[in-house]
Amino acid sequence: MSSVSGIDGAIAETRIEDLVADKRRAPMRNLFQRLNRSPLLPEAGAGGAPLTAVIAVISSLASLALAAFLLIATAANSWTTELKSSVTVQVKGVDAAEIEARTAAAAKILAAAPGVLEFEVISSGDAAKLLEPWLGKGNAQSLNVPALIELRLSEDGRRNIGGLSESLRSIAPGLAIDDHAGWNDRLAAAARSGQALAFSVFALIMGAACAISIFAARAGLSANAEVVSLLHLVGATDAFIANEVQRRFTVIGLRGSIIGVATALFLLSLFALATRARGAEGFLLPGLTIGPGLAIPLLAVPIAICFVTAVAARLTVMRTLQETY
Amino acid sequence: MIVSFEQVGLAYEEGAESLRDVTFALREGEFRFLTGPSGAGKTSFLKLIYLALKPTRGRVTLFGEDVTTAAREALPPLRRRIGVVFQEFRLLDHLTAFENVALPMKVAGVNQHQYREDVRELLNWVGLGSRLDALPQTLSGGEKQRVALARALVSKPDLILADEPTGNVDPQMGEKIMKLFVELNKLGAAVIVATHDLQLVDALGKSIMRLEAGRLHEEAAPMRGRGKLR
Numbered sequence: 001m002s003s004v005s006g007i008d009g010a011i012a013e014t015r016i017e018d019l020v021a022d023k024r025r026a027p028m029r030n031l032f033q034r035l036n037r038s039p040l041l042p043e044a045g046a047g048g049a050p051l052t053a054v055i056a057v058i059s060s061l062a063s064l065a066l067a068a069f070l071l072i073a074t075a076a077n078s079w080t081t082e083l084k085s086s087v088t089v090q091v092k093g094v095d096a097a098e099i100e101a102r103t104a105a106a107a108k109i110l111a112a113a114p115g116v117l118e119f120e121v122i123s124s125g126d127a128a129k130l131l132e133p134w135l136g137k138g139n140a141q142s143l144n145v146p147a148l149i150e151l152r153l154s155e156d157g158r159r160n161i162g163g164l165s166e167s168l169r170s171i172a173p174g175l176a177i178d179d180h181a182g183w184n185d186r187l188a189a190a191a192r193s194g195q196a197l198a199f200s201v202f203a204l205i206m207g208a209a210c211a212i213s214i215f216a217a218r219a220g221l222s223a224n225a226e227v228v229s230l231l232h233l234v235g236a237t238d239a240f241i242a243n244e245v246q247r248r249f250t251v252i253g254l255r256g257s258i259i260g261v262a263t264a265l266f267l268l269s270l271f272a273l274a275t276r277a278r279g280a281e282g283f284l285l286p287g288l289t290i291g292p293g294l295a296i297p298l299l300a301v302p303i304a305i306c307f308v309t310a311v312a313a314r315l316t317v318m319r320t321l322q323e324t325y
Numbered sequence: 326m327i328v329s330f331e332q333v334g335l336a337y338e339e340g341a342e343s344l345r346d347v348t349f350a351l352r353e354g355e356f357r358f359l360t361g362p363s364g365a366g367k368t369s370f371l372k373l374i375y376l377a378l379k380p381t382r383g384r385v386t387l388f389g390e391d392v393t394t395a396a397r398e399a400l401p402p403l404r405r406r407i408g409v410v411f412q413e414f415r416l417l418d419h420l421t422a423f424e425n426v427a428l429p430m431k432v433a434g435v436n437q438h439q440y441r442e443d444v445r446e447l448l449n450w451v452g453l454g455s456r457l458d459a460l461p462q463t464l465s466g467g468e469k470q471r472v473a474l475a476r477a478l479v480s481k482p483d484l485i486l487a488d489e490p491t492g493n494v495d496p497q498m499g500e501k502i503m504k505l506f507v508e509l510n511k512l513g514a515a516v517i518v519a520t521h522d523l524q525l526v527d528a529l530g531k532s533i534m535r536l537e538a539g540r541l542h543e544e545a546a547p548m549r550g551r552g553k554l555r
Contacts, residue, residue: 040417040420040428040431042417042418042419226415226417227417229377230415230417230428231428231432232404233375233376233377233404233409234404234405234428234429234432234476235401235402235403235404235405235429235432235433236401236432237398237401238397240432240434322397325376325377325378325379325397325400
């Protein structure tokens with residue numbers, strides 16, 4: 001039996017049997033770290049920084065679209081509930097005395113009606129005063145301006161509005177009841193189309209995220225062709241390689257989308273501050289506060305983007321690898 | 326039977342066949358040299374064995390499995406039973422020497438503390454124990470060669486293929502590497518070494534396959550050098 005002992009040098013010094021022998025030494029903790037931190041695909045190869053930037057922009061846009069969707073929903077809801085519960089009654093008459101008598105009669109009915117939560121009478125005189133800025137002092141008094149009664153209805157009252165109208169009309173045919181239904185419907189329709197638009201923008205952006213991931217995964221694969229080919233030759237399964245790629249893309253997706261959502265939140269807070277500073281908040285955008293109602297759905301954006309990115313990359317890699325031997 | 330070729334032909338796209346009617350068999354524990362002029366198809370021949378290329382005709386059987394008809398999913402486990410020392414090393418530049426050697430184990434899903442010591446020992450053994458953390462760019466040609474060698478051996482393969490393993494090292498190291506293959510062969514691995522180095526081939530007295538213009542010629546073990554290096 002021959003041996004290699006005759007040859008000097010590192011290779012010959014240790015016998016091959018020693019390789020197989022289980023010679024455990026003190027655990028080297030840094031080896032663990034070395035293995036854990038090293039991805040099999042190089043950082044730069046999978047389109048690292050540019051892809052992170054693109055995903056940041058995409059998720060920022062997606063967040064803004066989602067925020068628009070949610071804001072329109074909240075705003076439309078507060079507009080319509082406000083409008084739904086309030087009804088305005090106009091009391092007309094030939095002179096002030098008739099208007100006053102009819103108003104008093106109407107007030108009596110309203111006080112007794114079960115569905116009316118509260119009502120406020122704006123007398124003909126007060127209503128005329130409201131017109132003064134336009135008509136000039138004293139000019140409105142001669143117009144016989146109708147008195148107005150502003151009602152707040154309960155849910156039941158809202159449902160039985162027909163009965164209430166009839167009993168009010170029995171006082172006088174000149175009583176006009178406006179339940180804001182037409183205005184309400186138009187607002188709701190506008191809100192719905194606004195929401196649909198915001199949601200389509202959101203869907204389009206998610207589609208773009210998919211397309212970009214597929215593109216980046218392909219580019220990453222061809223940039224890493226040598227690495228992938230070697231992994232393949234040392235016996236890596238498609239799933240193993242796809243996992244590596246997917247892990248890279250998950251990290252990139254998460255990093256990019258967190259930056260993007262943070263940017264979007266920052267922009268939204270600026271917007272909220274600006275509207276509040278102008279006093280427009282309560283009127284047009286009652287829902288624009290960066291509360292949990294907005295923040296929680298927005299935090300779902302990085303998760304969604306990450307998922308979309310990772311899945312798109314994985315499927316692309318699996319399909320590309322299927323074509324190899 | 327480790328490898329068998331039956332009437333294997335290999336043509337690259339639209340070109341003439343680079344390998345023609347190759348028939349050969351490699352049994353357990355056999356050691357073969359593969360020689361022939363550059364461009365004769367040595368690398369293609371090895372690629373057919375380590376499943377980097379699919380033959381355009383004929384049948385290739387590996388560890389008893391017909392790889393020309395096998396499902397793709399059946400191939401990775403076969404690849405893991407082969408250790409390849411590539412001619413151009415093919416180390417991954419972003420991984421350290423340790424990580425490069427550990428790659429086949431990682432790919433096979435082996436837990437790192439099971440191979441950590443083996444990898445370290447193996448690198449020690451090829452004289453790179455102090456360079457575990459070195460990136461390939463910082464290694465000399467000979468050092469890279471030895472990392473590539475360690476990577477080919479780490480999974481204790483049943484078949485070792487080496488493409489010009491002595492091409493980048495000095496004659497002394499070349500001799501050591503060849504002796505190593507002989508030792509591994511004694512431990513049970515079948516070995517095919519493609520080489521130009523006829524002196525080493527003669528010295529080891531193993532049987533030789535010669536590729537010329539895409540055709541394979543088998544020769545018996547030469548008698549003249551037998552025992553010289555044993």
